[in-house]
Amino acid sequence: MAEQIRKALVTGGSRGIGAEISKRLAKDGFFVFVNYTSNKEKAIEVVDDISKSGGQAQAIQLDVSDFQAVEEVLGKLQKEMGPLDVLVNNAGITRDSLLIRMKPEDLDATLDIDLKGAIYCTKAVAKSMMKTRKGSIIQISSVVGEMGNPGQSAYAAAKAGLIGFTKSVAKEFASRGLRVNTVTPGYIQTDMTGALTEDQKEAILRSIPLGTLGEPQDIASLVSFLASDESRYITGQTIGVNGGMYM
Numbered sequence: 001m002a003e004q005i006r007k008a009l010v011t012g013g014s015r016g017i018g019a020e021i022s023k024r025l026a027k028d029g030f031f032v033f034v035n036y037t038s039n040k041e042k043a044i045e046v047v048d049d050i051s052k053s054g055g056q057a058q059a060i061q062l063d064v065s066d067f068q069a070v071e072e073v074l075g076k077l078q079k080e081m082g083p084l085d086v087l088v089n090n091a092g093i094t095r096d097s098l099l100i101r102m103k104p105e106d107l108d109a110t111l112d113i114d115l116k117g118a119i120y121c122t123k124a125v126a127k128s129m130m131k132t133r134k135g136s137i138i139q140i141s142s143v144v145g146e147m148g149n150p151g152q153s154a155y156a157a158a159k160a161g162l163i164g165f166t167k168s169v170a171k172e173f174a175s176r177g178l179r180v181n182t183v184t185p186g187y188i189q190t191d192m193t194g195a196l197t198e199d200q201k202e203a204i205l206r207s208i209p210l211g212t213l214g215e216p217q218d219i220a221s222l223v224s225f226l227a228s229d230e231s232r233y234i235t236g237q238t239i240g241v242n243g244g245m246y247m
């Protein structure tokens with residue numbers, strides 16, 4: 001199996017955008033590794049949904065902010081299953097506060113998971129991907145990393161960091177046939193945005209020319225394209241899916 005079927009790892013695949021990306025990539029014919037950190041039940045639900053639809057998937061527990069664990073778990077995975085074709089660095093958290101009230105532990109958690117986690121996972125899979133001279137790595141950043149947002153300076157720093165990281169490794173990896181791109185979602189309906197108050201949602205809606213929040217499928221469609229050979233001439237790009245909120 002390892003040689004024939006294309007394989008994709010989606011970090012934070014147990015819920016929200018990552019769950020939808022996992023399902024979409026499975027529909028596209030990938031064997032999908034659905035990563036989660038604590039929510040095993042949700043990850044199994046995603047795997048079961050994929051199996052019921054005739055796809056193939058497996059849940060994988062891994063905290064992407066733990067460098068040793070990333071090296072060990074992804075090293076073992078690639079040894080057993082062969083190199084990955086696609087990595088989607090989607091795992092992310094928000095720990096919002098105004099800068100003057102920011103707690104160092106919240107800054108650390110945000111940078112560790114949202115930025116360093118993506119760097120660790122990219123580092124752990126790139127070498128074996130390079131040997132196959134193909135592969136697509138996709139970072140899920142945020143519109144907030146492009147335009148900034150009061151109360152989200154740590155999150156914005158992490159998400160903007162991903163954009164610079166992507167461009168650098170896109171240049172490093174291009175001659176080896178690997179492509180690396182960043183997707184910057186606007187406001188998408190998931191648990192993450194479920195925490196917003198009605199007033200906050202109203203204000204956000206006023207700033208979106210297309211007039212609605214996005215759905216996880218809107219992100220999954222672009223990831224599906226970036227994972228496929230249809231996008232073979234696209235690398236190092238930052239592509240917004242935000243209803244026109246930031247142009």
Ligand code: NAP
Nearest residue numbers: 012014015016017036037038039063064091092188190192
């Ligand atoms: P979500 O519903 O809160 O889901 C977050 C996912 O990340 C879960 O699967 C969670 O796993 C996983 N995760 C969290 N910490 C992790 C860790 N240390 N290691 C591995 N996995 C971890 O979030 P979402 O709204 O789908 O967001 C997905 C991505 O899109 C994030 O990077 C987010 O910043 C970005 N984004 C979202 C929006 C939006 O409007 N929703 C907008 C722009 C960008 P468990 O289930 O195990 O907790």
